[in-house]
Each structure stands twice: as C-alpha cells, then as structure tokens.
Amino acid sequence: MARVNSIARSWSSSQSQSWKEPLNCRATAEPHMLWKINSGSSFFWWDSWTGLGPLAVFLQKGTMPGNTLVNEFIHENKRDTEKLLNTVPAPLHNLIERIHINDPSKPDTCIWTINSDGKFTCASPRELTRKRKDTNDTLNNLWYKRLPFKIAFLNWRVMRKKLPLDDIVSKFGQNIVSRCNCCPNPQSETLDHLFVHGDIAKNIWQYFANSLGIKISNINLHLSWRDICVIVDNYRNQISSCLMYWDRPITQQFKINTDGSSLIQMKKAGAGGIRRNKEGRMILAYSEYLEFCSNNRAEIEAALIGLKYSSSLGLNNIIFEMDSKLMVV
Ligand SMILES: [Zn+2]
Structure with a gap:
C-alpha cells in the first residue's frame, strides 16, 4: 500500500x-x-x-x-x-x-x-x-515624534490600563482601601476618576478647554480615534452675537468705545478701545494686557487708557461709550 x-x-x-x-x-x-x-x-x-x-x-x-x-x-x-x-x-x-x-x-x-x-x-x-491584531489608530497616534517619550508612554499605559492604580491592583487579589489623592473628599482611585472625573482632572480639562474657548463634556478615555476626531471636529468656539447700532458723534466730537475683560480662571485681564470721528472713521485703537483685576476694574482701565491717549494727542470733546453699568450713570 x-x-x-x-x-x-x-x-x-x-x-x-x-x-x-x-x-x-x-x-x-x-x-x-x-x-x-x-x-x-x-x-x-x-x-x-x-x-x-x-x-x-x-x-x-x-x-x-x-x-x-x-x-x-x-x-x-x-x-x-x-x-x-x-x-x-x-x-x-x-x-x-x-x-x-x-x-x-x-x-x-x-x-x-x-x-x-x-x-x-x-x-x-x-x-x-502571523496573526496580526487589528491596528488601533488611537494607540498609534500616541507615538507622536514631537511628544516626549515619557508622556507618550504614560498615555499608552493609560489607554491600555497598565497603571498600578487601586482598582487594577485589587484585581490581583490585593485587598486595599481605595482612596484617591485628588479630591478633598477621597473617592475610589480608578483610571476614569484620576484622569476624567476627579477634581484635579476636571480642573485640567477645564483649563485647556477655556484656553481654546470650547465647552467640553462626556470625556471618555476609551473612544476610538474616529470618534475622537468627530468630537474634536464638532467643537466650536462659543460665539453669540446680537445686532447693535452705533450712533455717530455730532460734528467736532469724537467717540471712544471701550471694553475691559477679566478671566478669573486664567488670571488674566485686558482693556481696549477704539476712537472714531463723526464720519465713523477710526482715529485711534488700542488694547493692553492688565495686571489681573476684576471686570469692573478692567472697564475703568479701558476708559482711562482711552483718555490718556486722547490727551497725549491733544484731542478733546470726547464721548465715551461702554457696556459697564458701574461706569455709565
Ligand atoms: Zn479624586
């Protein structure tokens, strides 16, 4: 056979x-x-x-x-x-x-x-x-060459749940009382708490969201790269607008529109203004950073700076226009 x-x-x-x-x-x-x-x-x-x-x-x-x-x-x-x-x-x-x-x-x-x-x-x-695992774009994008390696590695450990946090350590049979170090009232130390829901995490997310002028919600560490792109794409600066009328000053007068602003969380303040003649043409414009102060103080500074510039140019007969209820009688 x-x-x-x-x-x-x-x-x-x-x-x-x-x-x-x-x-x-x-x-x-x-x-x-x-x-x-x-x-x-x-x-x-x-x-x-x-x-x-x-x-x-x-x-x-x-x-x-x-x-x-x-x-x-x-x-x-x-x-x-x-x-x-x-x-x-x-x-x-x-x-x-x-x-x-x-x-x-x-x-x-x-x-x-x-x-x-x-x-x-x-x-x-x-x-x-060889059996290739599905590629994960989110993980691949962590290894961005301009990102310091230790940061990329930390991100990778977060995404892969490789940090020795209480919830992960307890899976290995360690009985521990879990208490986070990021909140005044300690809660269980989990990945989501530490990087999303804890007090420090929320402040950090908020800080950068404010810098970008966006409002963020529903942060999730486990989204696909496609979902992250969709969310980022949908972020828009929060801009609201309303119709305003600007009356021209009468002959021989100038009008200065001023505004001051203070961002409490960013500890920043600034003032600016614009001066126009009776035709509406801009004669002078200014904006300045201020030492951190209240909104009202910033509004006052905006008007004072306008006065100072006008005086230095010998321009009198000025009308001020501003949106501060404290300043406008
Ligand atoms: Zn906490």
Missing part, C-alpha cells in the same frame, strides 16, 4: 500539538508553491505544478492517488498522451498539454510565488502566518 503523501497528511488527536502548528502553516504556504517541471521529479497528484494546486482534488471522492511522479507521464521529453488521457480527468488535458518542460537533466524546482524572484525567504511565510 502506497504511503500517504506528506501533502495529504492531516493532524490527528493522537499526534503532538507541536506537529499541529506546522501542518496549519503548510495549508497556508502550499498555495504559494509552484513546481517548475524539468525532469518531472514532482509528485503528479500532490505537488502544484499546473497552477491549480494538487490535482488530487479533481479526482472522485474515495480515490487514493499514489505517489506517482510527473516523469511517469513524460518519455524522452514528450508527454505520454495516451496515459494522460486514461488517467487525468478530461478538463485538465489541455492545461497539462500546455505545461512547459524545461531542462530534463535537472530535478524540478519549486518557485515561491510570493517573492518576485521565486526564491524562498524566511520572512515571507512569517508574514503569511
């Missing part, structure tokens, strides 16, 4: 597990092997030499093709047509007739079809068999 060809062998539960994996790899690699016919030393039924894979699959079920070699159908560099007709299913005849016979003095050679030069390399089957 002919031995089962190695290509047709399958794994059975009585065989070792370490044998199972090579057999799995064989199924992946075999379709990428093509035998180039020289002397016909390839297996007729089992080696892929026609480009269709093993010809054994075209036989009727239950047929046991032996380890016949291709050269049993070739005599003196010519095909044994009669034998082929009697052995091979009819649809394959034309294909086999077209197979080129190369150098009969050499054994058949195997072409590794993945590489353009047909030569086998260890790297190419590895690419075929």
